[in-house]
Amino acid sequence: MAFKVNRRDFLRFTAGGAAGLAASGVSLQGISTLNAAITAGERDVPRGPEAWSLSVCSLCPGGCGLRVRTIGKRAVKIQGNPLHPVSHGGLCPRGLAGLQLLYHPDRLVTPLENVGSRSNPEWREVSWEEAIAKVVARLQALKDHGQAHTLVFLSGRSGRLRQRLLRRFLQAYGSPNLLHAPTGLDSASRAVYLQQGMHEGLAYDLDRTRYLVSFGANLLEGWGSPVSTMRAFGRWRAAGGGQRAKFVQVDPRFSPTAARADEWIALRPGTEAALALGIAYVLITEGLHDAQFVEDHTFGFEDWRDGRGRMHMGFRSLVLREYRLNDVAALTQVPVETILRVAREFGGNRPALAIGGQVSSTLPGDPRAAMAVHSLNAMMGSLEVAGGALMRPELPGDSETRSGQGPTLPPSILQRDNSIFPEVDLTHLSQVIRSKSPYPVQALLTYGTDPVFSLPNGEELGEALQQVPFVVSFASFMDETAARADLILPDDSDLEKWQEAASPPTFPFLLQSISPPVIERVHNTRDTSEVILSVAEALGGNVASSLPESTVEGFLRAEADKILAGRSGYTFATQLEETWNRLLERSGWWAPTYSTADELWQEMKEKGGWWEPTYYYGEWGRVFRTSSHRFEFYSQRLAEYATRNREQVQAMGLDPDDDRFCLPHQVSLPTAPEGFPLLLIPVEVLPLMGGEGAELPYLQQIAGAHVFEHWESWLEMNPATAGQYGLQDRDQVWIESARGRARVRLRLYEGVRPGVVHLPLGYGREQGSEWGRRGVNPLKLIQTKPEPLTLLPQVSQTYVRVYRV
């Protein structure tokens, strides 16, 4: 792409130029040469039979429906599938750029084997048969030596059914280690785990909420399921459409999302919990909360006496005692009036939702903050109501393949009995590999994720990988992880393979998208699921029998059939039909357009998928899996943890008997270390989030629109701060943290909090396409020491210094 006049062109041109110069005056010849030179390369585009087919975007967890135009063998345009319940014909820029991914000149086009060393690889092309044989041999050997459990499969975004395939494969093979890349909802989900006892399915009925406070979740920059979120945003403000819902963004940075919100509350970073509890204070003191709901469905709001007769502090007392407005205002640096007003509005407009509670949803945040935020929902009775926080039910066939279940499998490599959560987060993987405990990792497969790039401590993992005897990547680009592998088995691109997607994060309704490949393979790549199937078959035995299907289509079909068992839901349909179906279902009727599995399958393929447009509220038993079978302001899971690990808790300087420990509360904030005065907060930009868009020119070109930046990462700083350090707009600066330093261009932006700087995520790849290898990766600067209690990296506590180059 780069337009460089290298010396050769230049010389050639000089010659030509001279000739032209000589000629042009006299001969027609010369003139035509000139014209040729001017008009050179005017291009016309191919033609052929036209067709439109459906597909699903998997460039983020959003799971939007695509409509793809093909001319002959070529896909020439991606558009939205109007029938798709998630996206209704809309797409985000990333999804639109899908074609650039498909036809990307730097795609991995054939299996590669690393014949060099891990540290400096040399790649040799191998045939698929050869490649698969190698994988099989390795896995077989492991299995034979009873080491099957030492196989780790790292999976990123991929559809529900493909996940089932992986799980089933691993279970049959004998490994509990299907690990997942972090995603945006992790922090909130952890809170839900502690307060509702549920892991997955957290959803928000954004469409119908009337008042929304977002604590740092960047709704419009790709939060959750970006398109459906943006759609909801549009609905709130629909011209003439009833009363406009209010959207309050709590964020130290005036992010593009904050700019589009109805109100932006600039708070001191890391004090979300305090602010949330401050709001709770107002709700309680002014009696604005939903007393009935609290009474009926929650635990630990009032002080309470346990079985052994000990009194415990409840949420109310905690808030009233420790979160008086003035203290909160002082801590959060949000004016009392603001807190008061917002709290009253929040209490006065139902349904009202509070979401987020993290630093950056991509980077693990403190669950206690998320708990504080989620508690607001409980106070307002915004759980399990239209416009509130919901828990998406499961699709028939989901639970039978929960990881960790099934026959005698050893515990997963990330399970810790001294951890609050059943599994510690992925940043611990490198440590596990190095320490070989609980057991060594003999083989590691990565699919659809690039942990070496995207984990806060990715570099560490990169090193650690050296000690893993066998590493395979299914990446479709030479990413940081793939570059450290022994084998790369490039996956097909979305449009080349069967696509399927589950309900995206935060989407309340059960949904399953399915679509056949849109075009033939462009290169010698293969659908990873297909590869797994062949491996399973080759491994034989129970592995083979657990996956009898020989093709991906076969497998998907078999899984899709299970939907029928649920006896509910419909294939995608027009808005009109949907409202009608909802009506029927509410009154207990179910009149699907299909009756047999074949019809269901046909219709799913034609319309893009199946979904259950009705949500059944108030299934308390399903959504409260806590020991109290209620929503717990006072998390008994934490209580139980504290009793289990008393000395460990004491070691952290906490009192296991202190009730605060189990209640949402504001943790103390770190102070800037000597010589590192500025707080670094990485932010996401919609186009590049997750890092994968970086190689796509379309996205690089728009990534920094709010500061007119493109193709490079930039450091956002408040002009006042800059003045303080004698820096100017566009300066080349070093940003240095305890971990290292990086060179980047400074952009002054009034939206940045004084004393804070922001670096966009998604930049700074070191491998693969030259278009992706631009800018710096903020995670390389970030503080990753695990916070003792949650064992999550303290990403929000990175301090830096910035100085001119």
Add this chain to the structure above:
Amino acid sequence: MPRWGMVIDLAKCTACQACVVACQAENNVPCVEPEQAAKGRIISWLSVLPDLKGQYPNVLMRLMPLPCLHCDEPPCIRVCPVGATGITPEGIVRQTFPRCIGCRYCTNACPYTRRSFNWRLPDFPGELVQALNPDVSVRPKGVVEKCTLCHHRLLRAREQARAEDRPLAVGDYVPACVEICPAEAMYFGDLEDPNSKVSELAESARAFRYLEELGTEPKVVFLSEGEWAGGEQT
């Protein structure tokens, strides 16, 4: 005779820039490489422009998706020495690439800087050329290009309608940017038709025409952000 127009609701717009990419993909607008971009040579028929006011924490930012506004009194076409740009009877400000001599007078006359110039031969490296939309010609170097209101889509819609011999129906002709907008913040239609959505919105209280004081009479109308109406429940 319809007068095609667009309404963009800034209250609904999330500034996601899907419209920007949709336009690029639909109209084979080349991506310029980093070096060129750094020189400010990006070609974009539609861009989301930030307008930031105030100081932290009292800042306001309008993020405005700005296509060619298809002015009824377009300063750009008056100045073209060769009539390479003009306005169709239906009000679309067109650009005739094969006639343009690249003097860039129009680009300077457009008060909205909505016109782009092909500084070099458009470059679609490697296989990317395969993703080109066959309905739209790739512009040669040295000419000016701009939003055509996806004119090719109008032509196709007309053919379609003629084939099914029926009149052009509402929604037959929708530009790529409007079609993709995830927040449904863009509306498109016939401003002549008094009961079309666009003409209704174009009259609404929030409607404004950007830099209207210049007398350009844009046919792309914006709806201002508006405010939360309050609304205590009791």
Add this chain to the structure above:
Amino acid sequence: MESKPKGKPEDLGPDAVLLQPIVATRSSFYILTMVFLGFTSLSCFAYLYQLRWGLGVTGLNVPMYWGIYITNFVFFIGISHAGTLISAILRICHAEWRRSITRAAEVITVIVLFFGVGSIIVDLGRPDRLLNVLLYPNFRSPLLWDVCSVSVYLMASSIYLYLPLIPDIAILRDYGGKYTWLYRLLALGWSGSERQQRILNKAISVMAVLVIPIAVSVHTVVSWVFGMTVQPMWHSTIFGPYFVVGAIFSGIASLIIAMALIRRIYFLQEYFKDIHFSHLGTLLMVFALLWFYFTFAENLTTFYGHEPAHLQVFYSKLTGRFAPLFWTMVVTCFVIPAGLLFHRRIRTVRNTVIASFSVLIGMYLERYTIVVPTLSLPRVPSDTVFYTPTWVEISITLGFGATFIFLYMLFTKFFPIVSIWEVQEGRKVALREARERIEAYTPHPTAGDLGTLETAQD
């Protein structure tokens, strides 16, 4: 007392030296030629390079779509006012001192015009489609008005240069040195007869009257290229006269410089006397004042209007990015010339020439600070991008300058740069005419003593 010029230089008496440049060529001429042609080919190469790779090789960008090419265009067209306009005005009001300088002036016009037009062509993205201007003209476009007025101007001033040349060409023909065939061709059988003289003088004075409005129109229209847009600080009614004044201003300056060089190189002190410089200097001074007046008025009005879009351009010039250029312009266009010219005693030839150089620089900056700042600050939000001309633009600009000077030199090698016959005519008729004129307006000319004149007569 009529005497037909004979074919012998000595008959020209002292004026023979005017033929020197044509008959004898010093080696220095060839050296200079090499140098200038060097620049010329550099610019040709640069242009071919631009043709091949597109305007991307310039420093232009969004939104600065125009740069020094357009600046050159305005500047060169401005210079072109040197000749025709000045000489025409002087002719019409019978300024006797004009006789020896008119041609030096007129030549500038004709030659420089080509570079004005050239600059536009160089700026085109698709010069190969230049003909479209004729095939699909759009007469609402000020650019097309330019095309018309400039071509008319070119024709008119060529004729206006040519007419007074005829008698001198005849001299060269009769003198019968090199290229006699050429001179014979161009002399149109000039015999210098009474009749021919009368026709010629008539034609010249008609043209003189004609070219003035044309010249004025040309630069007015050039200004309208900017004035007719709605862009901040372009959209201004003052631009017409402002540009014309600026044009004449730079015209005079370049004329002064040209004369200074010629008199130096060809030892024509006798023809370009200090008094000529002094007169032109005064003229320059007058225009410096005019220029300042316009510039002041223009900016003050903008400032008072306080229209945001205009203001940001205004401040970018007075205090912002373009301040250095702007204030250099003020100094070079006004402070320096005013300082050097305001009083007769310091208005030496040297100072006049210095002032002229300074004015040329200043006027170039003026054109630049008119074209670029406005473009850099559009009404809609945009990033601050910087425009710096690349080697291509600079080479082409230098090439244009060099080629212009070269062609001018070349002219002096083929034709007398001082109108021989007009000078001679001056000696014969000037006094009489002057006397008649004075008598015409003096009350009772016979009553008083106009004798001094009489005596001077013979």
